[in-house]
Amino acid sequence: MPRRYDPDRRRRLIDAAIRVVGRDGIAGLSHRAVAAEADVPLGSTTYHFATLEELMVAALRQSNENFGRVLAERLPKDGQGDLAADLAGALGVWLGGDRTGVELEYELYLAALRRPALRPVAAEWTEDATALLARRTDPVTARALLALLDGICLQVLLTGGSYDEEYARAALARLIP
C-alpha cells in the first residue's frame, strides 16, 4: 500500500470533512464518508479523530478562520467610510452568488446549539468577529452589529428569501450611535 506516512493527513481529513458537510450536510458526515472523500482507509479517520465531534470542532475552527480572513479584508481598520454600508455589502457578497459556502459555515456554527463541545469554538468566533468590528466602533456596538448580522443572514437563509442590502444597511446604521 502506497501513501504511508502522510505528513498532513489531519489537514486533509479536515478538508475532506468540510467538503462532505458542504455537499451532504452534517447529517451526511461519517467516518466512512470522510475516508472516501479524502481517499484514505476507514481506520485512518478513526485514528486521527476518534469522535465525529472532534472532526466537527476542527472543521468549525478552520471554517471560522476562513470567514474571519474574508471579513478582515472587507473591513479595513483605516476605513473612514460608512461602517453599516460596508457590513451590508459584505453580507451581500456572502449571500450573493453560490450560497453553499455560507450554508456550510452556518451549519457548522449552528451545530453548537446541541453539541456543547462546539460551543467554545463558536464563542471564539464571536469574540474574534467582535474584535474585528471593534476596530471601527465601540465593543458594545460591535456585539450588537454582529447579532443583527447573524439574524438578518439567518432569516434570509432559513426562509429562502432574497437579500435586501439597502434594508440591511439602514437597520445596521440604526445600531451605530
Added chain:
Amino acid sequence: MPRRYDPDRRRRLIDAAIRVVGRDGIAGLSHRAVAAEADVPLGSTTYHFATLEELMVAALRQSNENFGRVLAERLPKDGQGDLAADLAGALGVWLGGDRTGVELEYELYLAALRRPALRPVAAEWTEDATALLARRTDPVTARALLALLDGICLQVLLTGGSYDEEYARAALARLIP
C-alpha cells in the same frame, strides 16, 4: 391488539416527535424512536409520515404555534410600555430557566437551513412574528427587531454564555426610531 382506530394518531405522533427532538435532538429523530415514544408500532409512523421531513414540518409548525402564543401573551397590543424592555423581558423568560424548550424550537427552526421543505414553515413564522411586533411599531422596524432578537438569542445559545437583559434592551431600543 387494542387501540385500533385512534382518532388523533397524527397529533400524538407529532407530540412524540417533539419530545424526541427535545430529548435527543434532530439527530435522534427516527421513525422507530417516534413510534416507541408514542407507543405505537413502527408501521404506523411510516404510514402517517412517509418521510422524516414531513414529521419535522408538522413538528415545526406546531412548535411555531406554541411560540407565537407565548409571544402574543407577552406583547399586548395596547401596551404603552417600552417595547424594547418588553422584548428583552420575553427573551429573558425564554432563556431564563430550562433552556430545553428554546433549544428544541430553535433546532427545528434552524433545520430549515438544509431542508428546503421546512423553509415555507420558517417563513410563515417570521411573518407571523413580524405581524405580532408590528402591532407596536412599523413593519420595517418589526422585522429588524426580530432579526436582532434571533441574533442575540442565538449567540447566547451557541456560545453557552449568559443572557444580559439590560444589554439586549439597550440594543433593541436603538432599532426603534
Added chain:
DNA sequence: ATCCCATGTGTACGAGCGTACACAACGCTT
C-alpha cells in the same frame, strides 16, 4: 347487508454506521 378503502400491524431485508482490534510499517531514540 355488502363492499371498498383508509387505517393499523407485524416482520423482514439490505444498507450504512461506530467501534474494536490485530497486524504492518516506519521514524526516532538509544
Added chain:
DNA sequence: AAGCGTTGTGTACGCTCGTACACATGGGAT
C-alpha cells in the same frame, strides 16, 4: 542496529435505520 511507540491498514461485529410488503380490521358509502 535494535527496540519502541506513533501512525497506517484491513476486516469483522453488532446495531440502528428506512423501506417495503403482506395481512388484519372496521367505518362508511352504497
